[in-house]
Each structure stands twice: as structure tokens, then as C-alpha cells.
Amino acid sequence: MGSSGRRGGRLSPAAIAGWAGLAVLLGGAMLAALGGLNQSLYGASAFVERYLDAIARDDIVSAAATPGVRLDPADLAGAGLPEDISTAMLRSGVLRSGPEDVRVLGDEPSGDQGARTVTVSYRLESSIVETTFEVKPIEPLYGVLNRWEFATSPLTVVQVTAAHSPMFTVGSLTLDTRANKTGDELLGFTQQAPYLAVAPAVYEFGYESTLLEAVPTPLATTPGTPAEVRVDALPTDEFVERVQAKVDEYLVDQCATQPVLKPAGCPFGVDVDDRVVTEPVWTIVESPAVTLVPGEAAFEMPPTPGVARVAFEAQSLFDGTFYNFEQDEGFMLALEARVRPDGSIAIQLK
Numbered sequence: 001m002g003s004s005g006r007r008g009g010r011l012s013p014a015a016i017a018g019w020a021g022l023a024v025l026l027g028g029a030m031l032a033a034l035g036g037l038n039q040s041l042y043g044a045s046a047f048v049e050r051y052l053d054a055i056a057r058d059d060i061v062s063a064a065a066t067p068g069v070r071l072d073p074a075d076l077a078g079a080g081l082p083e084d085i086s087t088a089m090l091r092s093g094v095l096r097s098g099p100e101d102v103r104v105l106g107d108e109p110s111g112d113q114g115a116r117t118v119t120v121s122y123r124l125e126s127s128i129v130e131t132t133f134e135v136k137p138i139e140p141l142y143g144v145l146n147r148w149e150f151a152t153s154p155l156t157v158v159q160v161t162a163a164h165s166p167m168f169t170v171g172s173l174t175l176d177t178r179a180n181k182t183g184d185e186l187l188g189f190t191q192q193a194p195y196l197a198v199a200p201a202v203y204e205f206g207y208e209s210t211l212l213e214a215v216p217t218p219l220a221t222t223p224g225t226p227a228e229v230r231v232d233a234l235p236t237d238e239f240v241e242r243v244q245a246k247v248d249e250y251l252v253d254q255c256a257t258q259p260v261l262k263p264a265g266c267p268f269g270v271d272v273d274d275r276v277v278t279e280p281v282w283t284i285v286e287s288p289a290v291t292l293v294p295g296e297a298a299f300e301m302p303p304t305p306g307v308a309r310v311a312f313e314a315q316s317l318f319d320g321t322f323y324n325f326e327q328d329e330g331f332m333l334a335l336e337a338r339v340r341p342d343g344s345i346a347i348q349l350k
């Protein structure tokens with residue numbers, strides 16, 4: 001019979017050596033495979049690329065859940081930020097665009113704790129941007145596969161100035177800068193508030209309502225770098241028309257209906273030396289044309305000319321003759337207007 005690797009139920013030295021060699025080969029192959037995975041799929045560069053890809057796909061939940069992204073209270077305090085800073089912008093549907101055409105330019109060791117410096121370039125709309133991320137290792141997956149976290153959060157803080165309206169829009173989201181304010185802070189004509197935002201990305205800020213609108217303003221964010229944007233809400237044609245209607249109503253219904261020489265609380269009147277025989281009749285010849293510009297605490301209409309006409313019968317105190325008095329009286333009207341919380345317009349004459 002042919003020879004066998006077994007002798008008396010035991011492996012021969014040659015068989016043992018063969019199995020040992022195979023085990024070494026398999027072990028080496030596994031180590032090589034793990035090394036390849038740690039250099040590629042589980043490498044520092046891939047970690048950064050996945051974060052950027054999540055932003056590009058508008059998967060902000062995944063981007064914000066990336067290790068090292070979220071800021072704890074100690075991080076916020078260290079950055080001089082309030083613990084209740086708004087995270088409302090950390091959601092999908094807010095970005096205008098994210099990073100595209102990502103390329104890794106470098107992946108180098110950083111220090112002696114296994115940290116690495118990853119440099120990437122990407123396109124933000126029409127701009128090519130280069131950014132360096134510091135990442136450091138955390139507990140390996142299954143004890144063998146590399147895991148990473150950002151050494152410094154790539155989140156940024158966007159300081160929003162909402163001028164002339166506390167509301168603003170960013171993407172599909174409408175926010176109120178007064179959300180965390182109380183007391184007199186709620187009354188400001190211009191409001192400011194900080195918001196956490198992902199970076200790199202492009203946002204578009206603006207506002208549009210029946211009475212107010214702001215020209216959309218794009219903002220590109222850079223990881224770890226604070227940003228500022230101003231949303232300048234101005235009166236719409238509808239706002240101006242409503243104020244004009246109120247001005248016309250005030251002049252016609254409250255002023256011109258008073259049969260006196262000097263209507264009370266009104267910007268026009270006339271002095272006559274002779275005796276007034278009949279009740280004065282006022283008509284508005286030309287109502288001031290409303291224009292509104294931002295002021296310190298409200299939208300303001302600067303002093304604007306108008307013309308009123310008065311007519312009545314008078315008697316001369318010199319010779320007693322009767323005559324018809326009719327005269328145009330020029331006047332100036334100024335006011336302040338602002339939008340109340342319920343959407344109505346408050347007008348204050350000046």
C-alpha cells in the first residue's frame with residue numbers, strides 16, 4: 001500500500017510542516033488584506049471622503065454623526081458659544097450645494113499618536129477649494145480595522161444678522177432669530193443669532209413674505225472657520241401700498257372731514273384774518289407719495305410733500321364785503337412703519 005502522511009494516527013513531520021506553512025500563508029494573506037483595508041476603506045483619507053460625500057448627498061444626519069463632528073458643552077464653552085446654540089441648520093434640505101469632485105492631495109502622519117493630516121481639494125459650485133483635516137485614531141472596529149475621528153470639529157458657526165425682520169430662510173427652512181431671546185431682546189429692529197452649520201458647503205439665505213423680502217445671499221462655509229451673513233429685509237410693493245392706503249385714509253377721513261381752519265392732529269391748516277362765514281371744506285389735492293427706508297427702529301418715510309385745498313365763504317373785516325376763499329396749502333408728512341408680530345402694520349406719524 002502507498003505511504004500516508006499519518007503514522008500510527010499521527011501527522012508526519014512533513015505534513016505538520018505543510019500545514020504550518022499553509023497557516024503562515026493564510027495568516028500573511030489575512031494581514032495583508034487587513035492592511036489593505038486599513039489603507040483604503042478604513043484609512044484616514046476614506047474617512048474624510050465619506051464625510052464630504054455625506055454632505056454632497058445632503059445626508060446631514062450622517063455627516064453630523066461622523067466621529068469628531070458634534071460639539072459637546074465643553075467644546076461650545078471653549079469656543080465661547082452658548083450651550084443652547086441652535087442646531088436647526090444641521091438637517092437635510094438646507095444646503096444649496098455641497099463639495100463635488102473631491103480629490104485627496106495628501107495623507108501624512110501627524111505627531112506620534114497615530115494622527116494623520118489629510119489634505120483634499122474639491123469644488124464648491126464655481127470655486128476650487130483646498131482644505132486640510134486633522135484626524136486621529138479611535139478604538140479599532142473588531143479590534144483590527146482602523147476607525148477615525150476629527151481632531152477638531154469641521155462644523156462652523158454662522159452668525160446671522162436679520163435686518164428689519166427677525167425671520168429668515170435658509171434653503172427650505174424658515175428660522176426666527178428671537179427663538180432663544182427674552183424681554184427687550186425681542187424688540188430689536190435688527191436681530192442677530194448664531195447657528196451651527198456643516199462645512200464645507202454653500203447655503204443661501206434670504207426672506208420673502210407679503211410685506212418683506214430680502215435678496216438671496218449665498219454663503220460658502222469653511223471647516224472650523226466662523227462665517228457671517230446679513231439678511232436685509234426690505235418693504236415689498238404690497239407693504240408700501242398698504243401704508244399709502246393708510247396715509248390716504250388718514251388725510252381724507254380724519255383730516256379733510258374736520259370743518260375747521262386747523263384740523264386737529266393733522267399736518268395742514270390755514271390762518272385767516274377775516275371772518276369765516278361758512279364751514280371750511282378741505283380736500284386733498286395731492287397725497288404724499290409713500291417711500292420707506294430702514295431707520296434705527298422701524299422703516300421710515302422721510303418728510304414728504306402733499307397739498308390740501310381749503311374753501312369757505314369769508315367776510316372782510318376791512319370793508320365788510322363777502323368773498324369766496326379758496327387756497328392750496330402745502331404740507332409735509334413723515335412717519336415710521338413696522339410689521340407687528342401678527343403680520344399687521346403699525347404706523348406712527350412723526
